[in-house]
Amino acid sequence: MTSRISTKKKYTTSDSEDSNKIKFINHSGIKYLKDVEIHGSFIVVEGPDASGRSTQIQKITEKLEADGHAVVNAGLKRSDLISKGIIEAKRNYQVGRRTMALYYAADFADQLENKIIPALKAGFVVISDRYIYTLIARSSVRGINKNWLHQLHSFAIKPDLIFYLNVNPYNLIHRVFKKNKSLDYYESERI
Amino acid sequence: MVQVIGNNNPNNVKNDESGVLIVVEGIDGSGKSTQIHLVDRWLNSKGYDVFFTEWNSSETVREITSKGKKKARLTPMTFSLLHSTDFADRYEKNIYPLLRAGYIVLADRYIYTALARDTVRGCDKSWVRNMYSYARKPDLTFYFRVPIETAVNRIISGRPKLKHYEAGMDLGLSKDEHESYRIFQGRIVDEYESMVDDENFIVIDGTLDIEKQQNTVRRHVLRTLKLKNQVQGHILE
Numbered sequence: 001m002t003s004r005i006s007t008k009k010k011y012t013t014s015d016s017e018d019s020n021k022i023k024f025i026n027h028s029g030i031k032y033l034k035d036v037e038i039h040g041s042f043i044v045v046e047g048p049d050a051s052g053r054s055t056q057i058q059k060i061t062e063k064l065e066a067d068g069h070a071v072v073n074a075g076l077k078r079s080d081l082i083s084k085g086i087i088e089a090k091r092n093y094q095v096g097r098r099t100m101a102l103y104y105a106a107d108f109a110d111q112l113e114n115k116i117i118p119a120l121k122a123g124f125v126v127i128s129d130r131y132i133y134t135l136i137a138r139s140s141v142r143g144i145n146k147n148w149l150h151q152l153h154s155f156a157i158k159p160d161l162i163f164y165l166n167v168n169p170y171n172l173i174h175r176v177f178k179k180n181k182s183l184d185y186y187e188s189e190r191i
Numbered sequence: 192m193v194q195v196i197g198n199n200n201p202n203n204v205k206n207d208e209s210g211v212l213i214v215v216e217g218i219d220g221s222g223k224s225t226q227i228h229l230v231d232r233w234l235n236s237k238g239y240d241v242f243f244t245e246w247n248s249s250e251t252v253r254e255i256t257s258k259g260k261k262k263a264r265l266t267p268m269t270f271s272l273l274h275s276t277d278f279a280d281r282y283e284k285n286i287y288p289l290l291r292a293g294y295i296v297l298a299d300r301y302i303y304t305a306l307a308r309d310t311v312r313g314c315d316k317s318w319v320r321n322m323y324s325y326a327r328k329p330d331l332t333f334y335f336r337v338p339i340e341t342a343v344n345r346i347i348s349g350r351p352k353l354k355h356y357e358a359g360m361d362l363g364l365s366k367d368e369h370e371s372y373r374i375f376q377g378r379i380v381d382e383y384e385s386m387v388d389d390e391n392f393i394v395i396d397g398t399l400d401i402e403k404q405q406n407t408v409r410r411h412v413l414r415t416l417k418l419k420n421q422v423q424g425h426i427l428e
Contacts, residue, residue: 096284
């Protein structure tokens with residue numbers, strides 16, 4: 001029943017002078033933000049639908065807050081400006097795969113710049129429910145070039161910690177049916 | 192196979208779409224829209240299958256972009272990504288399928304607009320390039336070159352109030368709207384000029400008479416249609 005949690009990567013901060021400098025996945029990153037200083041930590045929880053991300057995030061948040069750390073939760077498709085457009089676009093099933101990938105990237109950029117980075121600057125622990133790895137994986141299985149996707153999302157910042165909740169698809173389907181009694185169209189698209 | 196424009200992309204990749212892609216680029220007030228409109232009318236009158244597409248006009252995305260612009264809450268990255276989403280939507284829905292179907296596609300602004308503007312706003316050039324790397328290279332790109340003052344005066348004379356992003360106010364170049372607009376347009380021109388050779392722009396002098404410009408444009412269009420074996424007998428009349 002329990003999800004196996006594996007720590008994929010851990011970035012240890014060095015004691016060098018610029019250890020607080022913002023770190024982007026690609027060195028060029030967001031050029032106009034390259035001098036931003038980060039004082040918080042950035043944790044990402046990845047995993048498919050029904051892999052138990054919300055439960056784990058809730059527990060981590062409770063624990064961190066009990067210990068006196070301020071926590072901000074972030075996730076995909078939550079920017080109030082763009083998410084409405086994405087929901088609308090998905091409703092009419094008319095939108096192409098590349099368009100969707102870019103729409104999600106725009107939404108993510110909005111969150112990154114207006115929520116995640118400001119919170120990290122202010123010293124919060126930011127926990128993101130899914131990150132660019134989900135965006136890359138989703139579009140990649142829909143046939144979009146992987147290298148293109150990696151470059152597209154290379155303006156993202158490096159997490160300090162990434163959890164991947166690894167659950168096999170058979171268990172996942174059962175969990176989803178338990179939760180919703182049906183599969184979401186886009187989560188279960190025929191490939 | 193779509194011919195891609197990218198860093199490591201040879202220019203000699205063959206297009207095998209049968210359609211013809213014609214693009215106009217230039218700053219606001221350079222006269223490019225007038226010229227492409229006249230090409231559209233001309234080709235339509237000759238019975239060609241023509242599709243006209245405009246920058247920032249996808250129905251799915253435009254509403255969000257204009258909301259973000261009105262509230263002045265777009266960052267250079269979200270500005271860039273939303274315009275890229277808009278382009279992708281038009282590309283996937285119209286441009287690509289219609290080119291494959293043999294249409295002449297006329298585009299008022301294409302990927303070069305994004306390359307110029309987003310770079311000026313501070314996005315990484317190679318990042319922007321990658322984003323548009325799937326887009327087919329145009330068969331013809333007209334660049335309308337005008338002195339900045341000419342273009343700026345054409346725009347400002349009819350409109351005392353400029354829009355926030357249009358004037359580049361998000362860049363903090365100047366507190367004065369018109370001054371900011373001038374500086375912003377000047378930087379975009381520099382970006383365009385840097386692409387003239389590499390991207391094979393056909394430079395049109397946008398200060399000439401409209402008819403004179405149109406003649407030159409039509410001559411180039413005709414030559415391209417001939418090259419692509421798209422000429423219909425009566426176009427020369």
